[in-house]
Amino acid sequence: MNSPGFTDSKSKIISCIKKFRSAGSVILPNAKPDLAEKIEYPSLNEEELLSGFIEELKALEVDSYVEYSPENVRERLRSLIHGKSILSWEPQSLPYDLGTILEKENVIYGRDEITVQTKAEIGLTGCDAAIAETGSLVLVQKKGQPKTASLLPFVHVAVVKKSEIYFSMGEFFVKDGKEAAGSPCVNIITGPSRTADIEQTLTIGVHGPGKVIVVIGP
């Protein structure tokens, strides 16, 4: 849809570019010839990816816990969130049957009033992919996966499956780019919210979470 009155701008812009191109008057350098088509990434196994991911998380001051069974994940989660008000993804969108531990907690969901959501102390999410190279969490917005959970509370707890760790974002795009492009919004989260606007001094937790905790399960 073009808003009426501005189709004029469109034709002006496009015809202007066309005019310069057809006159051959565009002076643009060409890219270096014989460049590789794509970057070759190291092929790492699950353990190597995991240790790379954890190392990056450490550098970002993100706490991480590696658990070896679903029970352990649930136990870890319980200890992290117990007694707090939690803004969470829907139970069916969380891995490791985490819904079961939410039953006894004070939980708020994405469908609740925004004024209620903003009162939550902890945000609980799963994760669609994790990126080892940068310590990032890829969160795709879809049914049951509200993006407010990773944004509004001061603490964000994300549960990652070990098998979802990719080396680089580029690999994730190649494998799951289509799905990501079908979502209204994908957030790639790399550490806590930060600013260095004042005297280029790093300060944590401006608008988004000031603390990110990652629990990695089997």
Place this chain on the structure above:
Amino acid sequence: MSEKPQKIQLFHTCLVNEFYPEVGMAVVNVLEHLGIEVNVPLRQTCCGQPAYNTGFQKDAKKAARYTVELLSKTEGPIVIPSGSCTDMIIHQYPILFREDTDFLPEVTAVTKRCYEFTQFLVDVLGVSKLGARLDARAAYHQSCHLLRGLGIKKQPASLLENIENLKIMTIEEKDECCGFGGTFAAKHPDISGSIMQKKIRNIENSKADMVVSCDMGCLMHLEGGLHRKGSTIKLRHIAQVLEAGLQ
């Protein structure tokens, strides 16, 4: 590999000709010491950079065309004791004449023969130890066009390292411009001066008693700033340092 050249053409640059003839003589002495015959094309003037960098490309082109025509009549490598002028000829001449398809081959034939002085010594002659000897604490200023334009970094460093008794001092922020920039120095004295003061502070902090560089433009500017401060720090072209103590 092809045989090492016996004879070179010296494009001495206008700054050396007018202000620093002793630098030109030092270049000659060093090359002759290495058994190279030096020829100076006597009708050379200026490579055209002052006009070119100010935007007067038409006028710069006259100087450039003249220089190319003059040098075309000579043979062998062309040695230039300035990173900036070498960069002008090698990189800017082809741009200046990009549409003059008739003349362009002559331009590229000349540019292919051009070498900055230290580049010629180290890369062409394969010499980095001349047997020079100098008691001094020298800080090396790498000029921007030499470093970033021509990518010449190791050559002057290895030549200096091999000078006996020379203590090489490091300047902080050594990759930083000194603020010269040709006509920029006169057009924007406040900015140029502010950049220069920082460079001078770094030079003074290095405890060097001498600044060595491959570009007389930077040195003329720094020398003027140091002279105003009443500083005793000496400024030398690398050829003058390499000439010291040669037998």
Place this chain on the structure above:
Amino acid sequence: MSTFSARVKSVINDNDLQIALSKATTKLSSGREASIASLENADLIRDMARRAKLNILHNLDENLLKFEHRLIDNGVNVHWAEKGTDACEVVIKIAQKRGIKKVAKSKSMVSEEIHLNEALIKAGLQVIETDLGEYIVQLADDRPSHIIAPIMHMTRHRVGEIMHRHLNVPYTDDIKELARYAREKLRSEFLSAEIGITGANFGVVETGTICIVTNEGNARMVTTLPKIHIVIMSLEKLVPTLADLDLMLKILARSATGQKLTSYTTLIHGPKVDEENVGPEEVHVILLDNGRTGIFGSEQAEILGCIRCGACLNICPVYKNIGGHAYGDVYPGPIGSVLTPGLKGLLEWKDLPYASSLCGACKDVCPVRLDIPQMLLSLRKNAIKEKIPFGLKIGMKGFGIITAYPGLYKFIRNIGSLFLRLIGRDGWIKRFPANWLIPTDLLNGWTKVRDFKVPARKSFQDMWIEREKSYE
């Protein structure tokens, strides 16, 4: 407006500014250097990113149309704006049609460029900047001085004073506390704003993705809470595919702040689809020209490949000494010296291409290897076609002639050299006396900060000829 030289004079002796600039640029530059050094295949990635940007530009019209098509498929409303005022009008119309009064903005240079805030306020809208730096700028009625660090020119004390005065909070210069003030004040603004406005760091042609990166999370807020999200995107921001986006993201944060990746990379594909979730109900993209097609047809078309990382500002010896405001417009530093004359006209902005020593550091650090010095040179070439001092023009004409006639060159050289030696003392000139023989203005630019060495009595060529003769 004041002249460039006047603006420079007003900042060059500002000690606070000099300290702030030096601290900040050093920090950012060393962060960049370390971060790029640790990136495997950094050179290849930069070359590939450059290729992706150039490929877009070579077929800019087709890419724009393809991108528009994808956006529409994704349920996004597309608007085209030839001028900045057109873009402002689109925003105002969207707000007025729905009776909206409050707008929250994430940091966007292009909105600065088109003076969006002024236009919206004039139309009766309330506008809140939500990036911490931009928020301070807005409170203080100041202007950003750096494209990624808007208040680089301020000390923490100044920020403390501004917050104290405008927000009615106790004065502090504790940076953590100041950030907390902003978090609290702005949280309620996010919740009550009905339109969120952002720029776009990249637009992916293949998928119709709008990519926005922020460290604070404010872009996430304004693309989540208000019911309408408007993106203002200048038309050179495209990249071909998600794989290319990956390349850009690999170098953008590293070049900008030294981070491997910005804290939040947000990929927007349209309005929310399921009713349960929070998210905008409408997404609008305004594709803005505002002078870019003009640049596309100029010798500086390459500048449209810029990804706005700010690395060239942080490394530039001129920027480091004068800061962003002296450049006079929204894009400072080397990139601004090419962009501003291109977007707004060379005649009024011809000082900017000369605000460079051509040291080449900007080209060196540019993640997509833009040849900024070469573009500055071509702008200078065009600048002399505009009004220039008669003396300079004659002088340069003379240069062209003299350098092509060695006899004349030598003659002039001898007279000039003699003259300079006569007015010099002990081989130096501290200031040139007024006279008609030499361009005193330019030469006293030299002597303003340094002494002028008089020419040698004997030129090198004279010495050489003498030496040759003595051998005969």
